[in-house]
Amino acid sequence: MKFDKGLMAGSSSMLVLSLLKKEDMYGYQMIEQLAKRSGDVFEMGEGTLYPILHAMEKSGYVSSYRQAINGRERKYYHLTERGRKQLDAKKEEWKQFSKGVEGVLSGGAYAFA
Amino acid sequence: MKFDKGLMAGSSSMLVLSLLKKEDMYGYQMIEQLAKRSGDVFEMGEGTLYPILHAMEKSGYVSSYRQAINGRERKYYHLTERGRKQLDAKKEEWKQFSKGVEGVLSGGAYAFA
DNA sequence: ACTGATACCTGGAGGACCGAGGTATCGGAA
DNA sequence: TTCCGATACCTCGGTCCTCCAGGTATCAGT
Numbered sequence: 675m676k677f678d679k680g681l682m683a684g685s686s687s688m689l690v691l692s693l694l695k696k697e698d699m700y701g702y703q704m705i706e707q708l709a710k711r712s713g714d715v716f717e718m719g720e721g722t723l724y725p726i727l728h729a730m731e732k733s734g735y736v737s738s739y740r741q742a743i744n745g746r747e748r749k750y751y752h753l754t755e756r757g758r759k760q761l762d763a764k765k766e767e768w769k770q771f772s773k774g775v776e777g778v779l780s781g782g783a784y785a786f787a
Numbered sequence: 788m789k790f791d792k793g794l795m796a797g798s799s800s801m802l803v804l805s806l807l808k809k810e811d812m813y814g815y816q817m818i819e820q821l822a823k824r825s826g827d828v829f830e831m832g833e834g835t836l837y838p839i840l841h842a843m844e845k846s847g848y849v850s851s852y853r854q855a856i857n858g859r860e861r862k863y864y865h866l867t868e869r870g871r872k873q874l875d876a877k878k879e880e881w882k883q884f885s886k887g888v889e890g891v892l893s894g895g896a897y898a899f900a
Numbered sequence: 901a902c903t904g905a906t907a908c909c910t911g912g913a914g915g916a917c918c919g920a921g922g923t924a925t926c927g928g929a930a
Numbered sequence: 931t932t933c934c935g936a937t938a939c940c941t942c943g944g945t946c947c948t949c950c951a952g953g954t955a956t957c958a959g960t
Contacts (some may be wrong), residue, residue: 677797678877680916681884683947684793689891696894702907722948723937724909739885746906764791765892766805772792772885774828778802778821780877781809793947797915813936832918835941839916859925859937 677715677747686718687726694736694753694763699726701749729768735760799831800839801877807849807866810873814840814862840864848873 693704693711701723708716730736735757740749753761789791806817806824814836821829847872853862866874 677880677884679948681798681880683796683916684791685888686947689888692894694890700907701909711891711894712887713890715883716891719949720908721910721950727870728909735800744957760934767791767794768888768892773911774825775798775802775881775885778824779805779838780830781805781824793916796915798959799917813938814940833939834919834941835917841940857926861938865930 680696680717682716682722685724688761688768689716690723690726691735691753691757691761691764692732694757698750698752700751703748709772730757736752776779795829795835798881799835799845801874801881802829802831803843804848804870804874804877805837807864807870811835811858811863811865813864816861835853841872 689708690704690765693699693707696719699707701720703719705723710719711766727736727738731751733737733756735754738749738751740747742748803817806812806820811857812820814833818831818836821831838853840849844851844864846858846869847867849864850867851862852872853860855861
């Protein structure tokens with residue numbers, strides 16, 4: 675399944691942070707996991723992911739460390755406390771946003787509690 | 788409420804099409820309606836809306852006609868058959884996408900039927 | 901020795917939004 | 931009367947994000 679790339683915008687970083695909540699991961703692995711956990715709906719390109727990771731590290735949402743496995747070096751990313759808070763904020767934002775979309779799609783009949 | 792503008796991307800045109808489903812509207816009115824129907828969640832700027840409308844007209848999703856009310860001229864937009872189909876497609880895309888996001892956020896536990 | 905998978909990275913093109921600015925009319929207030 | 935805010939349309943430029951294509955290197959299997 676392929677999406678209007680626009681939909682991805684604004685959600686990618688949240689999705690990446692979400693992946694790191696349970697365990698440290700390296701880039702290549704994240705792409706696989708994103709596809710798997712979304713039911714093969716998300717196919718994030720490397721050219722999208724790596725810049726995001728670098729930006730998030732600069733912002734202090736994740737930290738990284740290198741680890742060699744069988745001579746193949748992987749760069750693992752770890753969710754920081756600051757990143758966890760950012761994830762919570764993004765999730766809340768997403769909830770509000772998708773609620774708003776439902777509201778408009780349903781013709782405004784949606785009741786906001 | 789203000790959002791990471793990225794979230795809006797990819798959904799704006801769907802939201803606009805959705806507004807026109809029930810009745811013809813003019814630009815200024817759409818901005819008001821979007822805010823109202825979303826529970827004051829969406830505040831679309833004019834600089835965002837007008838280019839979208841022009842592009843959608845060029846694509847044949849909407850048609851327009853001018854009508855003067857009290858000397859103030861309004862440009863009304865009407866959803867075409869082609870636009871209605873596009874709306875249905877976009878809605879389906881949105882459903883799949885938000886499902887995917889939920890799947891990732893919940894750690895992959897989401898069951899895809 | 902070669903190829904494909906793993907694993908990282910960057911650069912440039914293209915697309916989408918937003919803020920700021922511009923034009924014009926109307927109604928109400930000073 | 932004059933001015934200002936609301937209504938109503940539009941465009942331009944900056945910024946941000948995604949994607950494609952390309953580059954590097956190691957490892958496993960043929």
